[in-house]
Amino acid sequence: TTTELNFWQSPEERALFKQQLERAGTVDNLEFSIRTASGETKTILLSAEVIDLDGQACVLAIRRDISDRKLVERLLQERFTLQQQYLTELTEWRTRYEAAGQASGQILYEWDINAEHITWGPNTKEILGYTIAEMPQTLDGWMELLDPEHPEILRSEIENAIAQDD
Numbered sequence: 001t002t003t004e005l006n007f008w009q010s011p012e013e014r015a016l017f018k019q020q021l022e023r024a025g026t027v028d029n030l031e032f033s034i035r036t037a038s039g040e041t042k043t044i045l046l047s048a049e050v051i052d053l054d055g056q057a058c059v060l061a062i063r064r065d066i067s068d069r070k071l072v073e074r075l076l077q078e079r080f081t082l083q084q085q086y087l088t089e090l091t092e093w094r095t096r097y098e099a100a101g102q103a104s105g106q107i108l109y110e111w112d113i114n115a116e117h118i119t120w121g122p123n124t125k126e127i128l129g130y131t132i133a134e135m136p137q138t139l140d141g142w143m144e145l146l147d148p149e150h151p152e153i154l155r156s157e158i159e160n161a162i163a164q165d166d
Contacts, residue, residue, distance in 0.1 A: 009033040009041060017046065021059065025050045031066070043070045098122050111139065113162070118142055 008014035013032040020027045026049045034044050048061035101108035101121050107128065108121030120135045128135075136142045143154040 009035050017048070021048055021050060042067045102126075 010033065013030075017027055017030055017032070020030070026047075028047050030046045032044055032046065034042050036042060043066050045064045045066045046061060048059050051058055051060050097108065098121055102123050105123075105127065107124060110119045111117075112119070116138055118135070118137055118139065120132045122132070124135050125131050136145055139155075139158070147154055
């Protein structure tokens with residue numbers, strides 16, 4: 001029997017299965033843990049029904065091993081939790097970063113060299129008179145705004161600074 005084989009990892013789960021089967025004559029998608037012959041724990045999804053076979057009550061059962069699915073669900077939940085933590089930390093960091101920029105009266109921006117894109121902080125309107133939407137999104141646009149008559153000088157200085165970093 002399943003009891004002799006030590007199949008049920010939890011006597012409570014076995015009792016629940018037996019109780020539902022006796023009461024309703026059927027069990028649908030009961031999730032529980034079993035111990036295999038090698039001692040490994042598996043998560044099983046069990047459906048069963050009492051049927052009459054030549055006048056004798058028998059249990060027709062289908063068990064499906066869902067251990068891999070449960071592992072993936074657990075890993076996804078852990079990943080989601082980590083992403084939520086990172087998002088919270090990022091939001092807190094951004095709030096502090098923006099507050100520091102506003103308190104210091106500096107323009108905060110991030111320049112993605114590879115994408116040739118500038119992301120502006122929130123205080124451009126107060127300092128430069130331009131909203132974020134009005135600010136140039138490229139380095140060339142930013143250089144023209146700084147010195148429309150000599151953008152090549154700024155470009156040269158920036159390229160020198162980048163070369164020194166390498």
